[in-house]
Amino acid sequence: MNLKGATFSVFAIVIVLSMILPVPPSLLDVLIAINLSLALVIFLNSINIKESLDFSVFPSLLLFTTLLRLALNISTTRQILTGQGENVRIVYTFGNFVIGSNIVVGVIIFFIIIIVQFIVITKGAERVSEVAARFTLDAMPGKQMAVDADLNAGIITEEEARERRKKIQKEADFYGAMDGASKFVKGDAIAAILITFINALGGLIIGVAMRGEDVTEAIQKYLLLSVGDGIAAQIPALLISTATGIVVTKAADESKLSESLIKQLFEFHPKVLYTVGGILAVLALIPTMPKISLFFISGSMIAMGFKMSSSLKKIESIEDRQIEQKEVEELRKPENVVNLLYVDPIEVEFGYGIIPLADKDQGGDLLERVVMIRRQLALELGIIVPTIRLRDNMALKPYEYRINIKGVEVARAELMSDSLLAINPGFVIEQIEGIPTKEPAFGLDALWISSSLKEKAEMAGYTVVDLPSVIATHLTEIIRRYAHELLTRQDVQKLIDNVKEVNPVVVDELIPKLMTVGEVQKVLANLLKERISIRDMVTILETLADWAPTTKDTDILTEYVRQAMARYITKKYVSGDVLEAITLSPEVEEKIMNSIQKTEQGSFLNLPPDYIQKLINNLSNILEKLVSVSAQPIVICSPIVRLYFRRLIENIFPDVVVLSYNEILSGVQIKTVGMVEV
Structure with a gap:
């Protein structure tokens, strides 16, 4: 355990012991001051964080600070009831400052602070924490699916996807913990009210009945100390309750709360400041109104609005120039030409009528099916299927789609809206009504039928599939057909590296001594071209290592590999x-x-x-x-x-x-x- 951990542990033990053991008034003053300082640190940190997860320790901190305040309440109660409360200078000073010369006004002010703390701040923070936790947990599956969709579309990398998933999990854990931790704040507020009431009543009974003090003197003394103790506890509690509300209501903004407030409240709409200034000037004209104050604030608002308006014009002018300069620089950059040269390995374009099939918000599951296609083909053929791009194309018919391999169209088909595809597998026992067509993946005879005829078609022997299944099946077959073209040297290197982790000897023997990665790629492409799985890379590399010393012809080497995979080929056919x-x-x-x-x-x-x-x-x-x-x-x-x-x-x-x-x-x-x- 390091020094920081040991110090924190000792401090936590001291807090717990202070509930049982008497604490000297001077040490109690120090602990109360620490409690107030800690509350201020938490409050200011909550204002300056950019997002809630920057303060992920906050739920645990709530428990710790609540325990600290309760321990201090118990210790000060012991001092008050034993008649030594005036020695705790912070408690005495707070009580004297609030009550002053009028005990009734002081007590009323104290209870108003309690009401604000308990009913407004604490209650609101608790409710916001509860709602934030519920919505965060409900939105978690959708966020994870969005990450998978972005990963599948190639917008983010695997590393970025892992980071996003980790952040989603942290958010769920944080808001779930905040939902529970906010109950500590509520319980602390209730406990403070009860402790203050016990201090006042108990002190009054002990002072009058046991010490023989005058009733008026006892009321003045014990109410002052009880209120002082309550204020000393409630000010930090109020700060931490406010910090709780700030943390759980922090929006997804990259700037700090103070910066966001000033920017969004004043800088965006100078006309608002003009309007407020005008309204205040009109109010100043009403008799008995404080004219000087209202005119001063009105003038300040108008001046601020004028300044903001001028600043916005300058900013817009600078931004326009920067945009123009950036556009010119972008056009000059050679990287722009390089980006235009990139071709997606696999691309599916579709008309606007198919968009709902790929939109999760409209119930479409095409993106999920594409993810499953990549997993299925990895198991079936042993290849790393590249990212499949899905994009709409207004040049296509509404329900038409086309599949491109390396930027060249290889397949195209048109669907029928609000219909199902009934495929004739060759043993249909009864014909049904529908629009004749061809199944796009294998060219089988099929019919477009309404969804109401689904059960009848299945009973007649047809295979009935929905529109996303038609696209997914067609895409899967196209990838199988062109797998040998999609396999790159980089993919082969990844497969080899994967084998090397468990079988380094065969890789070291074969590459680069006997064959290059490019030559291995040709062999694997030959196998894929005839739809032979390359998942058993160990057998493939072992065979190549056996025969590569005798021949460099990759076609002949492919035949040797096929013979080594006789068991797989026999089972397949x-x-x-x-x-x-x-x-x-x-x-x-x-x-x-x-x-x-x-x-x-x-x-x-x-x-x-x-x-x-x-x-x-x-x-x-x-x-x-x-x-x-x-x-x-x-x-x-x-x-x-x-x-x-x-x-x-x-x-x-x-x-x-x-x-x-x-x-x-x-x-x-x-x-x-x-x-x-x-």
Whole structure:
């Protein structure tokens, strides 16, 4: 424990002991002076803080100061009732100052101070604390969602998001604590009234009955000391109650309270000062009114208004010049051109009719769905999905949206307002009324239906989704399709760093000795292009470390990685123990192997165009038969041929899965459902 902590602990123990043990009058004077000083420090700090959290220790301080005042009340009560109250000079001086020569007036003034303290200040501060705590706690989920939305939109960084969440939590804790701590102030005010009454009545009984003092003398003596004790306790209590009200009513303003009051009360509207000055001048003309005072204040208000008006004009002129100069400087800065060159990796633009779907205040949950998309794809593909920008575009139709990848449009669709999308999965038992359309993500047959037909459509076998789900599903599919383009070297470096934390050996062996980050990126992009998850980075890097010494061809390395991930690929595409697949005839495989040309820039397939056309036509016929029975098109071939055959057909049949025999576990039976021949 440091010196400050030890001093505070000793002081707290002294306060508690003073309730039990007698305290000398001289020490009691010191403690009362400390109590008053501490109250002034708290009051002035509450005025000068910029926001409530700057004084986060305030709830605990309320308990401490309340305990201090109660301890002092008990100690002064002991002195008053034992007849030594006049030795406590601060108490005697306060009582003598308030009561003076007229005891009745003094007592009335004291009770007025008590009423102001208890009914006005304390009651108001307690109510404000209660309401502030309630609204802060109610607003907490919305604030946290706003932070998530800003983070998802790229407005703030992860670090800033953490800081904002921490501040939201601190605000909730602070106002919750203030709600409870304000009860200390109320209890202290009630206790002060009772202690003052006990001091006066008890002192009067002890003085007259036990000490034989004169009744008038006893009333004068004990009322004076009781009132002095009450005032000595109530002045600090009044200051701290006021400080409580100031802290809990502090608005979200970056300036101090004193600066805000002067600026907002006088500097913004000089016409108000002119009006007040005019009204006071009219009042001064009424007979019996204090003309000199009113004319003086009226003139001061008008002069202040004139001064503020002149200052505002100068400030506006300076601000205009600064704005013009800043605009010129901004145009000259090369950074402005650089900012314009930045392209968002993923961007969703939508017409004004879709705005409510993304607006939380209107019940939209599209922002939440976008956050879930990023989490879902991180688990599914193992990639870090970049920030997805959502923005409105008045050039689009009201219910139209489009998805851009790196600034280029890759998908566009139009929704129907106040409708649901009923998708036909292929086994609908009953047709329903609706407007025919195509589901935007997969091109399935669908209908736009009213919400009243939802139950009927589901019973008929349709899959019914709402508008946000349509956009979210489409966006998810687009990201899957273009994941290989979205993966950057920086993302790959983050994935590698993540592996290095638990498997540093494989990373140190592979990078940069055998491969660069860019070469690893090419391998990962090849996997993502065929929708193979890269979440198992340890297996991928281990395989690359095994084969990188023998070849630098990233396409060949990708094939080795795929073979190492045979268990994952088998589980992804094989249901049960049988794989139904299209095979290549031995002649076709031999023709492809003989046509592989290798150069320094890589390898490619050199086949005659007419042969390629016959190959594509034959495959197309087989695929049409499979699609008619809703079977997933999978082609299986030898490991050497797989890469080149996939490249041959990927632009024409992008959804056809091409596997090699080495990517299927040995226990799986391959059933041929078609053979590609030429």
